[in-house]
Every structure is written in C-alpha cells, then in structure tokens.
Amino acid sequence: MDKVDASAHYQGVTEDKPSLLVVVLDTNPFAWQSLHSELPLQTALSHILLFLNAHLSFSHANRVAVIASHTKSATFLYPNSAAAAETAETSVDLYRDANKYRLFASIERQVQSSMQRLLSSTAPESLAGTNETTMAGALSLALAYINRVCNADNLSDSGEGSGGGARPGEARADTASMTARILVVSVSGDLANQYVSVMNSIFAAQRQRVPIDICKIAGDTVFLQQASDSTNGIYMQLQHPSALLQYLLSCFMSDPSTRHHLIPPSQINVDFRAACFCHKRVVDIGFVCSICLSIFCSPPPGAICTTCNTKLDVSALGNYGGKPAVVLMKKKKIKKAKKVLNDSAADSSTPGTPVA
Amino acid sequence: MAPSTIRGFDEYLQSLPPITFQRLYQQPATALAIFRRMLPSLAKIFVTTLLYNDRPIPLAELQSWVRTESYREREDAFSKLRRLHITQERAGNVSIDPIFKKNFRLALTGGGDHHSFGVPVDASDDRKKVSISTLDNYAANQFDCILHYMVEPSGQRQPNPGVKILLITSGLMKQSERGHQPKITQAGFSFILQEGNAQIWALLIQYLEMCESLQMEKTEVLHFLLMLGSLELGQAYSTATLTQTQIKVLADLKDYGVVYQRKSMPDRFYPTRLATTLTSDVTGLRSTAASFTQALVAAGPVAPPSEAAGESGFIIIETNYRVYAYTNNPLSIAILDLFCKLGSRFPNLVTAKLTRASIQRAIANGITADQIIDYLKVHAHPVMRKNVLILPPTVVDQIRLWQIEGERMKTTPGFLFKDFASEWDFQDTARYAEELGILAWKDSKRRLMFATRTEQIVDYLKRRGEQQAVGRKV
Structure with a gap:
C-alpha cells in the first residue's frame, strides 16, 4: 500500500x-x-x-x-x-x-x-x-x-x-x-x-x-x-x-x-586556554606535571606536584625559557601552553618562548 | 497499483483548496497539529526562524543555511511549506502566512481566547472513575468490533448503523443485494492488514468525505479531529465549547472508539489512546500499534474466549512453509485465508500452507509482502518467539521473492513534459527533477521527460522565469 x-x-x-x-x-x-x-x-x-x-x-x-x-x-x-x-x-x-x-x-x-x-x-x-x-x-x-x-x-x-x-x-x-x-x-x-x-x-x-x-x-x-x-x-x-x-x-x-543538513552559525576562533590547578588562573603558558598532567602557573612549591605528589625534576626546566621536557609530553588536550606569556609568569622568564 | 480507496492523511490534506487552509489555520491547535505532523524537521526550523520575523526574508538567504549535499531535503521542506500554504513568496522573499503566524504564535504562547485545546472538566465529582485502562479497553473493543463485523457481518457483535454506512460508502464493504448482509471487499482486506493508526486515519478520512454529503462543515470536523490529538489521555473534557457539528462528530467518533462518553454524563468526553496519538509522529505511531495490540490482549474477558486464552501469538510457521494457527477466531482465520492455502480445521487449530499461488493472490489483491511478514511476526506463537529470528528466514525471503516475481513491470503515475523551448531549458529542468528524485525517465534527443510530481517543477520554472525577467531588465 x-x-x-x-x-x-x-x-x-x-x-x-x-x-x-x-x-x-x-x-x-x-x-x-x-x-x-x-x-x-x-x-x-x-x-x-x-x-x-x-x-x-x-x-x-x-x-x-x-x-x-x-x-x-x-x-x-x-x-x-x-x-x-x-x-x-x-x-x-x-x-x-x-x-x-x-x-x-x-x-x-x-x-x-x-x-x-x-x-x-x-x-x-x-x-x-x-x-x-x-x-x-x-x-x-x-x-x-x-x-x-x-x-x-x-x-x-x-x-x-x-x-x-x-x-x-x-x-x-x-x-x-x-x-x-x-x-x-x-x-x-x-x-x-x-x-x-x-x-x-x-x-x-x-x-x-x-x-x-x-x-x-x-x-x-x-x-x-x-x-x-x-x-x-x-x-x-x-x-x-x-x-x-x-x-x-x-x-x-x-x-x-x-x-547535519544545516551549516552552523560561524564559529569564531576558539580560546583553548586552560586554568592552572594552583590559583585557578587562566594561563597562556603553564607548567604541566609529567605524571598526572596537572597544570600550574608556576613551578609548584618544593617541586612536588600538588595533585599526585610526584617529586618533579625542576632542574629540567633549567632557565625557564629553554625547552621544558613537559612540552614533549603534550597530547592533544594538553595543548594548553600557548603563544604569549602571562603576567604572572612574565617576571620569571624571558618573553618569546618558542612553542611548537 | 492496488484496488484501494484508502488515502493517507497527508495526501488528503494536500488536496484541499487554499481557502480551506485559511480557515484551518484560524485555530491555534490546528496550526500546531499541522506543524507537528506534516512538516519535515528542516521546514519546522524555517518556520520557527520566520515566526517572529516581521520582515520577509530573502529565499536565497534561507537556502544558504542548508548544506549543498542536503539539497533534496531543502527543496522538500520548501515545497511542503508551499503546498500547505504556510509560506508565501513574493519577489524572492519568503514570509509566513499571516493567519498561520498569528495562530501558531498563540499556540506557543498560550494567549488568546479560542479554547481550541479542549476545555478540561474536573472529573472528581464523577462517581465511577474512568481509568486509562478502561479507555484502552473501550477503544480496543470498539475497534475490534468494527474489524469483526467486516470479516463476519452476521456475527453477534454489531457496530452501530453509522459505522456500517461508513464502511459501505468507503468501499471497504459492499452491499451485494438488497436485504443481504454486505460483504468485505479487497480494499477492506488490505485495510485490515494495515497498522492501527493508519486504519483509524483511513476511517476518519472516509468520514470527512462523507461529511460533505451530510452538510457538515469540513473544517469544523478537521479542527475537532486535530484538536483530539492535543488532548491528554485520562482527562475529561467538556462538550460545552463544541459546535453543533462537532457534537455530531463526537457521537460518531464514539462508535469508532476514538472518544469515550458515558451516557449519564453527556456534558463531557474522554479521548482514548486512538485519539491522543492521532497527530503523533511516526515513532509515536509504532508504539501505539504495539500498545494497542497489548490493549487487545488486555481486553481478554470481553473478547471471544479464544483470544483471551491464547495471548496475542498463535501462529507457528515451519521452514517447509506449513502454518499452524492455534485459533478458532473467525477474524484471524479469514485473515490467514488472505495469503495462505488453508488445509484442515480442528476445534482449536487451523493448518495452512504458504504457497507461491497463495502469496501471489494476496499480492494481486493489494497486500504487500511486508504486511504479510509483519502480521506473521506480530502474531507469532510464544514458541516461535524463543528464536532469535522469530520467523524462519527462508520463509521470509521466499515471500519477498514471490512478491518481486510479479514486479517485472512497474507502473509509475506521473506527468510527461514535452515541447521544451531549448536544449538548455530541457537539460536544466531535467537536472532539477533528477536532483529532487522525481525524474522517472528522460529522452534527451526528443526533449521528453517524465516526472512523478509537477508542483515543484512548476514552482521552479516560475521562479526561473522571474529571475530571467529580472536579469533581462538589468
């Protein structure tokens, strides 16, 4: 029928x-x-x-x-x-x-x-x-x-x-x-x-x-x-x-x-910045714990990660501005560290850090 | 294709003249029901976008929202809107019909003073409480009674005269000779095999067409039917705001089991499940069918003993095409007879066989293979239900193959377009029809094409003509 x-x-x-x-x-x-x-x-x-x-x-x-x-x-x-x-x-x-x-x-x-x-x-x-x-x-x-x-x-x-x-x-x-x-x-x-x-x-x-x-x-x-x-x-x-x-x-x-039939209203560029775990500040560049991937705006006190208590090797940072080992670890979602330096980090580092 | 007089609600509605639509949209409940039931989702989005826009929007802008791959859905949406007279187009701009706009807004905001959503009555003063299961039983009984009557006109349970007249005028049954009982027609048989909600609509549309001869205002009846779909199951509604015509309709709908009314309380009525799902979407309908089957089962004590005892499933099919049906219900046996070769009959059992001849006879009568398979599946015996595939796959495949066998030639109703002015004209129109999926055949040499629909092509040619005219002026 x-x-x-x-x-x-x-x-x-x-x-x-x-x-x-x-x-x-x-x-x-x-x-x-x-x-x-x-x-x-x-x-x-x-x-x-x-x-x-x-x-x-x-x-x-x-x-x-x-x-x-x-x-x-x-x-x-x-x-x-x-x-x-x-x-x-x-x-x-x-x-x-x-x-x-x-x-x-x-x-x-x-x-x-x-x-x-x-x-x-x-x-x-x-x-x-x-x-x-x-x-x-x-x-x-x-x-x-x-x-x-x-x-x-x-x-x-x-x-x-x-x-x-x-x-x-x-x-x-x-x-x-x-x-x-x-x-x-x-x-x-x-x-x-x-x-x-x-x-x-x-x-x-x-x-x-x-x-x-x-x-x-x-x-x-x-x-x-x-x-x-x-x-x-x-x-x-x-x-x-x-x-x-x-x-x-x-x-x-x-x-x-x-x-999926419609063209979505245009999306302007997305802000992918993350917030640090220690002070809840939105950071442009942060430090990421190599074990648990927690984000910090500055190296945690005593170089111990506050989330997983791992003793971190801060010496790897050397003079911050070189290439921190954490950058190599990053995965898609941890791609938080970006371009411009944030105020809080500015006094401890040199601007213009190269970021891949 | 089939000797059928049954039309779907969609087709019926689209065949109405524009003036009827103008009157239909005057009720917010009707506007809402048509919006909900008739439009594809893309069209709904266009409507909501335009709803609170006072200025008309260029058609091209709306079109640009849709991805190019979804071209067909887009055209379908616009053509539906045009055919239901919801949108108007003037000089490339789209706007919503002002009456529809006003009343659909009212439906959404709940303003105005139209009472089109039914006036509820506080039923707490009712001594006997009307429960949902009562309503389901009532609906199932009434409808079952109609089906029984169609199969066995001389049975004990007779529907009201109004129903009998409807069945005859609609061609589902035929009065062979004066004084004799009417007999079921082929259209009637395929009606029986249809799914529950389609059956109700088929009856109601026949009813609508009969209304005209009874001097009843068609729009009022339609308003009432569509309003029923927005009512709540188990709630009593007042008849106070209904017009004279609608009260007459109410009495007839009572016979179909669409509404329930107690004799002692003529001032109120209860919609049944058949009513509240009238304007549901497709998924809604399916579960209605399922729940309706359940209701039929639940209605056991009133139904013939065979049904009460044997749950809903009574058919066993073997891989050798033998069918054993544990039933003595004349309705079930008559239905089986539609597509099986009946063998022998015992007090509680009928044996039959599915054969090529029996299936092809059924198909010639306008019953499809899918209908047969669905029927067998729904009524399969509990023993069969234990299998992962309820029906033996060989049988299912064979039924389908037997159907295909008869389909060496296919007829497609449609329209022939000829005498195109230029090659470009022909190619462009044919391309458009092809993209819509309505092109059935074309011959480029002779500039002939055959399409299943004309409305969209006519619209397209008109719009193209306008654009060209504008282009020439510039």
Missing part, C-alpha cells in the same frame, strides 16, 4: 528521532542585575519557555528539562516534583487553560514556580562575594538526566502516552535512538575555579555525543567556548541580548539529527 503514496522517497526525512533538550540557565543574580536594562530575567525566562514550547511542538516524543545554575547550587526547574505537587494543588482556572496546550502550560507553571522558590530562598548574605555560577554542577546534572532519559527510563512505563505500554524490546530501540542536546544560557563570566569539573563534564558530553550549545548573553568564559567546540555545538555571542528569542528560534532550534 505504501507504494501508492508517491512521496515514498521522502520518508527518510519525516522519520526523525525524538530529541531531548536540556536548558541550563545561568541564574547568577549579579549578572542579571547588570543586564536588567537590556534583558530582565523575567523576559529572558519567557523567551526560553517559548523556545521550549517550540521544541516540544516539533514532535510528540520530544522532551525538555530546565536546570538552574545558581550561585552555590544547581537545581532542576523542570521536571521538579516539588513544583509539580504545588501547581497541582493550586486550582487552575480551567477555562483559561483551554487556550493552551496542556504540556506547555504545565511546564510553564512548574518552571515559574520553582524559579520563584529558588530566588526567594536565596538570602542576600549568602551571595556575598560570589559572582560565580555552578556551571559544572548544572552540566553534570544535565548529563546524568540525559543518560537516564535515553537509557534507563525506557524500561519503566513513563506514562506519557507515547511510550506507554510498548513492548520492552521495542521501547528500548526507540528511546535509545533519542537524541539529546544541552543549551547553556550563560550570563556570568569566569569559571576558572571549576576548570577541572567543567572540562570533565565536557569530555563526558563528548563521549555521549551530546552537543553543548552556548548562548552567551554576557560575560566571556573560555571553557564554554571549548565545550561547544569539542562537542560540535553552536557558540553564539549575542550582539543584541533583547532579541534573545529570535536568536534561540533561528540558531538553536535544530536538533542533532537535523543539524
């Missing part, structure tokens, strides 16, 4: 895999405050919700999750069992509800209420001196969730209509072919303190073939650039933050399976 349909050769196109979208929203209050004139958090949130709705409207089987990367913690905004219970209690105006697709409405309510709770639970004093965001935590939550949805959930009946009651064998084949991606909406700057954990998350994502897209509204974080670069994600620095919605809908809409 299929042959009657003349569009038989188009069927490969329509048979798209469902996809999971995890949005990591940076909720650092300081950063949003400084952005307030251009893009208040509330507006940004409503843009993101619309974007989520658009993603869900692509396919019945598509799913979303929203994670807030707050100053000291990372929490799920959706799905959030506490918020779900709360919104279920509050009786909704049923008549008004008919104007909205139910799934959209429930996501919106849960995200809004858990966001409210997150912000009201943040005491002003707890913010003192932090202008950071727990990006590493949020990324690991996202990856764990993706792993659960794509691999573990398929046996249990998710009860969401589409997968419900399917035979286990089929269900496994179906959901394992679910593609996932992470979108980071980032507003705050440096992540140097979390260098190791962020990098580990990036490698985990790379392994799971989960692209990390970065929507950079403000600030600049080298590691997020590396994240999108090494996972084949999209990096976008917004020129006009107020047009967030348009950026989201036109650049970040494509799921991984559609992406």
Whole structure:
C-alpha cells in the first residue's frame, strides 16, 4: 500500500528521532542585575519557555528539562516534583487553560514556580562575594538526566502516552535512538575555579555525543567556548541580548539529527586556554606535571606536584625559557601552553618562548 | 497499483483548496497539529526562524543555511511549506502566512481566547472513575468490533448503523443485494492488514468525505479531529465549547472508539489512546500499534474466549512453509485465508500452507509482502518467539521473492513534459527533477521527460522565469 503514496522517497526525512533538550540557565543574580536594562530575567525566562514550547511542538516524543545554575547550587526547574505537587494543588482556572496546550502550560507553571522558590530562598548574605555560577554542577546534572532519559527510563512505563505500554524490546530501540542536546544560557563570566569539573563534564558530553550549545548573553568564559567546540555545538555571542528569542528560534532550534543538513552559525576562533590547578588562573603558558598532567602557573612549591605528589625534576626546566621536557609530553588536550606569556609568569622568564 | 480507496492523511490534506487552509489555520491547535505532523524537521526550523520575523526574508538567504549535499531535503521542506500554504513568496522573499503566524504564535504562547485545546472538566465529582485502562479497553473493543463485523457481518457483535454506512460508502464493504448482509471487499482486506493508526486515519478520512454529503462543515470536523490529538489521555473534557457539528462528530467518533462518553454524563468526553496519538509522529505511531495490540490482549474477558486464552501469538510457521494457527477466531482465520492455502480445521487449530499461488493472490489483491511478514511476526506463537529470528528466514525471503516475481513491470503515475523551448531549458529542468528524485525517465534527443510530481517543477520554472525577467531588465 505504501507504494501508492508517491512521496515514498521522502520518508527518510519525516522519520526523525525524538530529541531531548536540556536548558541550563545561568541564574547568577549579579549578572542579571547588570543586564536588567537590556534583558530582565523575567523576559529572558519567557523567551526560553517559548523556545521550549517550540521544541516540544516539533514532535510528540520530544522532551525538555530546565536546570538552574545558581550561585552555590544547581537545581532542576523542570521536571521538579516539588513544583509539580504545588501547581497541582493550586486550582487552575480551567477555562483559561483551554487556550493552551496542556504540556506547555504545565511546564510553564512548574518552571515559574520553582524559579520563584529558588530566588526567594536565596538570602542576600549568602551571595556575598560570589559572582560565580555552578556551571559544572548544572552540566553534570544535565548529563546524568540525559543518560537516564535515553537509557534507563525506557524500561519503566513513563506514562506519557507515547511510550506507554510498548513492548520492552521495542521501547528500548526507540528511546535509545533519542537524541539529546544541552543549551547553556550563560550570563556570568569566569569559571576558572571549576576548570577541572567543567572540562570533565565536557569530555563526558563528548563521549555521549551530546552537543553543548552556548548562548552567551554576557560575560566571556573560555571553557564554554571549548565545550561547544569539542562537542560540535553552536557558540553564539549575542550582539543584541533583547532579541534573545529570535536568536534561540533561528540558531538553536535544530536538533542533532537535523543539524547535519544545516551549516552552523560561524564559529569564531576558539580560546583553548586552560586554568592552572594552583590559583585557578587562566594561563597562556603553564607548567604541566609529567605524571598526572596537572597544570600550574608556576613551578609548584618544593617541586612536588600538588595533585599526585610526584617529586618533579625542576632542574629540567633549567632557565625557564629553554625547552621544558613537559612540552614533549603534550597530547592533544594538553595543548594548553600557548603563544604569549602571562603576567604572572612574565617576571620569571624571558618573553618569546618558542612553542611548537 | 492496488484496488484501494484508502488515502493517507497527508495526501488528503494536500488536496484541499487554499481557502480551506485559511480557515484551518484560524485555530491555534490546528496550526500546531499541522506543524507537528506534516512538516519535515528542516521546514519546522524555517518556520520557527520566520515566526517572529516581521520582515520577509530573502529565499536565497534561507537556502544558504542548508548544506549543498542536503539539497533534496531543502527543496522538500520548501515545497511542503508551499503546498500547505504556510509560506508565501513574493519577489524572492519568503514570509509566513499571516493567519498561520498569528495562530501558531498563540499556540506557543498560550494567549488568546479560542479554547481550541479542549476545555478540561474536573472529573472528581464523577462517581465511577474512568481509568486509562478502561479507555484502552473501550477503544480496543470498539475497534475490534468494527474489524469483526467486516470479516463476519452476521456475527453477534454489531457496530452501530453509522459505522456500517461508513464502511459501505468507503468501499471497504459492499452491499451485494438488497436485504443481504454486505460483504468485505479487497480494499477492506488490505485495510485490515494495515497498522492501527493508519486504519483509524483511513476511517476518519472516509468520514470527512462523507461529511460533505451530510452538510457538515469540513473544517469544523478537521479542527475537532486535530484538536483530539492535543488532548491528554485520562482527562475529561467538556462538550460545552463544541459546535453543533462537532457534537455530531463526537457521537460518531464514539462508535469508532476514538472518544469515550458515558451516557449519564453527556456534558463531557474522554479521548482514548486512538485519539491522543492521532497527530503523533511516526515513532509515536509504532508504539501505539504495539500498545494497542497489548490493549487487545488486555481486553481478554470481553473478547471471544479464544483470544483471551491464547495471548496475542498463535501462529507457528515451519521452514517447509506449513502454518499452524492455534485459533478458532473467525477474524484471524479469514485473515490467514488472505495469503495462505488453508488445509484442515480442528476445534482449536487451523493448518495452512504458504504457497507461491497463495502469496501471489494476496499480492494481486493489494497486500504487500511486508504486511504479510509483519502480521506473521506480530502474531507469532510464544514458541516461535524463543528464536532469535522469530520467523524462519527462508520463509521470509521466499515471500519477498514471490512478491518481486510479479514486479517485472512497474507502473509509475506521473506527468510527461514535452515541447521544451531549448536544449538548455530541457537539460536544466531535467537536472532539477533528477536532483529532487522525481525524474522517472528522460529522452534527451526528443526533449521528453517524465516526472512523478509537477508542483515543484512548476514552482521552479516560475521562479526561473522571474529571475530571467529580472536579469533581462538589468
């Protein structure tokens, strides 16, 4: 019978895999405050919700999750069992509800209420001196969730209509072919303190073939650039933050399976610098432990590696500026030592170190 | 190819006139459903890009987003958008149809006052709780009843008169003589072998076509059907906002098992799984079919005893093409008879044989080898399921080979293009058709080509003509 349909050769196109979208929203209050004139958090949130709705409207089987990367913690905004219970209690105006697709409405309510709770639970004093965001935590939550949805959930009946009651064998084949991606909406700057954990998350994502897209509204974080670069994600620095919605809908809409038809928005040169393990500074040139590959901005005190306690032969450095043995060891990812000298290293060395 | 009256929903929708689309897109739920079900993912991305753009975008710019290797997907996306009247093109610029734009935005943001997503009713005052399994049973029973009736019109379980009329007008059954019971047609048999969701749509499309003769507004029915797809399983919905036509439709859909309504509570209805998966994508459909089979099994106590006892699988196939079916269910036996040579019948067992003649007869009746194999696989006996390959590979291969045997000649419906003005004109058009994969045949000497579709080529020629006109002015 299929042959009657003349569009038989188009069927490969329509048979798209469902996809999971995890949005990591940076909720650092300081950063949003400084952005307030251009893009208040509330507006940004409503843009993101619309974007989520658009993603869900692509396919019945598509799913979303929203994670807030707050100053000291990372929490799920959706799905959030506490918020779900709360919104279920509050009786909704049923008549008004008919104007909205139910799934959209429930996501919106849960995200809004858990966001409210997150912000009201943040005491002003707890913010003192932090202008950071727990990006590493949020990324690991996202990856764990993706792993659960794509691999573990398929046996249990998710009860969401589409997968419900399917035979286990089929269900496994179906959901394992679910593609996932992470979108980071980032507003705050440096992540140097979390260098190791962020990098580990990036490698985990790379392994799971989960692209990390970065929507950079403000600030600049080298590691997020590396994240999108090494996972084949999209990096976008917004020129006009107020047009967030348009950026989201036109650049970040494509799921991984559609992406190979599209030319990605052009990627500017990626900053591959690393942060040192001792002072969490981003370094242009660093010292790498020959055993565990830890990075230091200056030779560690007593020439003992602080990570693996190996006694290092500092004499090999000779007059720093010659050829340190560590350079020969370097592999692809340790290609961190680069071109220009950083201020901290400048006084102990001569500029213009040749680097292969 | 096959004597079939069954059309898919996609084809049906594309055959509608533009004015109908204008009316369809007035409901956000419909706009959302068509967006979700009908468009390839690339087209969806174009739509979202254009959605909040008030100025039209040059077509060339959108085209430049797509890799050159994905040329075919790109053209497919644009032609789908044009055929569904979602985009408009003026002087090389693309913009979204304003009505679609407005209502799709409303669907995403949830604004407006249209109630197109169904008005939920608080069902807690209902004394008897309607559970999801009740709904599944109901849907399975109703639909099973229709299938049973098609195979055995004189059986005990009779569907409502409305269903009978639909089956006859759609050509799935035929009234041979006045006063006699109608009999199933070939189209009906291949309908039975189809996958669950396709069956529902086939019935609904027939229903839509019948609506016109019943003086019912087609768009209202379509709105209602597409709305059903966005409802939630297990939730009660109010009938208060439905139009007169839609209430009539509701009563008919009850007979198909698409919605459930209790007699004591006429002010509310429950969509069943058949309804909520109407606008699902392809993967959604498959699991529906699977869950539907399960529901059929679960419906045991109400179904004939043979089904209740024998799980879903009852067929054993040996490598020597012998088939043993542990069933006394007339529906199953009738289906087996479609492609097997039946041997003998015992109280709980039917023996049959797959032969070249029996398979080719089935194929001549419009049943495909894949349908037969799928049917055998789904209904394989638990003993067969222990094998890694459920069916013996020799049998599967042979069924396919028997099908291919008959395919020495293939007909391709399409359109002949002739009288090209110049060699370049011909080559360019033929190249375009070839890239789209719609070129069936060409003869360069006589400047003739045969394509399976015309819309895209007509569009292309029009656009090329415009470009040339512009070029000449410059």
